[in-house]
Amino acid sequence: MNAVGAIRRLMGFLGFDEEVEDEPVEEAGERRTPVLRLHAARQMEIVVLQPRSFDDARTAAEYLKGRRPIVVNLREADREVAQRIVDFLCGVDYALDGHLQRVAEDIFLFTPSHVVISAERSRSFTDSPTFPVS
Numbered sequence: 001m002n003a004v005g006a007i008r009r010l011m012g013f014l015g016f017d018e019e020v021e022d023e024p025v026e027e028a029g030e031r032r033t034p035v036l037r038l039h040a041a042r043q044m045e046i047v048v049l050q051p052r053s054f055d056d057a058r059t060a061a062e063y064l065k066g067r068r069p070i071v072v073n074l075r076e077a078d079r080e081v082a083q084r085i086v087d088f089l090c091g092v093d094y095a096l097d098g099h100l101q102r103v104a105e106d107i108f109l110f111t112p113s114h115v116v117i118s119a120e121r122s123r124s125f126t127d128s129p130t131f132p133v134s
Helices: 003-014 056-065 079-095
Strands: 017-022 034-039 047-049 070-073 099-104 107-111
Touching: 047 056, 056 070, 056 079, 070 079, 079 099, 079 107
Parallel strands: 047 070
Antiparallel strands: 017 034, 070 107, 099 107
């Protein structure tokens, strides 16, 4: 692999989009050098889901596998189904070295490993060991 290919792979791994343009040749016989433009600011998208059945949890897992953060609103789901969904997504998130934050009583934020959650700790919903039952 040449140096340009290695740089492109490294930039792709780091999440930078790249566009390759050729510089105009100034004199005959000079070698063309590719110019890389890096777009350091990438737009982050957070997916909001309201699963009502356990089958909907698979869709949420696919978003996490695609390295997209998700907010899961379980207010409309049955308590037992909601507990199964949370357990499943916690397992997926753990396997992907992701992060989890309970935002409200029935709302959870799951993020992949490259998104860190910073939260002020006051009265936290994460203190309760079990899923809250209304």
